[in-house]
Amino acid sequence: QVQLVESGGGLVQAGGSLRLSCAASGRTFSSYAMGWFRQAPGKEREFVAGISRYGRSTNYADAVKGRFTISRDNAKNTMYLQMNSLKPEDTAVYYCAADLHPRTTVVTSGPLYNYWGQGTQVTVSS
Numbered sequence: 001q002v003q004l005v006e007s008g009g010g011l012v013q014a015g016g017s018l019r020l021s022c023a024a025s026g027r028t029f030s031s032y033a034m035g036w037f038r039q040a041p042g043k044e045r046e047f048v049a050g051i052s053r054y055g056r057s058t059n060y061a062d063a064v065k066g067r068f069t070i071s072r073d074n075a076k077n078t079m080y081l082q083m084n085s086l087k088p089e090d091t092a093v094y095y096c097a098a099d100l101h102p103r104t105t106v107v108t109s110g111p112l113y114n115y116w117g118q119g120t121q122v123t124v125s126s
Helices: none
Strands: 003-007 010-013 018-025 033-039 046-051 058-060 068-073 078-083 092-099 120-125
Touching (some): 018 033, 018 092
Antiparallel strands (some): 046 058, 068 078
């Protein structure tokens, strides 16, 4: 079992920044890859970014490349998403997820992740 808790969401103006955190517990944090997903009202959940167990590999959706940075601190059992140059279209509920499968790549498909947090709302005003 893995428990995930997101924090750091809020309301920000376009062009601003936020840093999301995902605190994990249950299993050894460095034993699984992690990802961030988001879901806007009326839209399907989409992949945002992913990171391998030790942070050596990352993967980003095209929509956030160059603006968002994913990272993790295995000593603190925490994953982060630094979001810069935010746009109104980034408004969504952001979820962190854990992929416990022994893969060598960071996957982008939500159903391949085993555990999910409850989500944190990010609202970007224009």
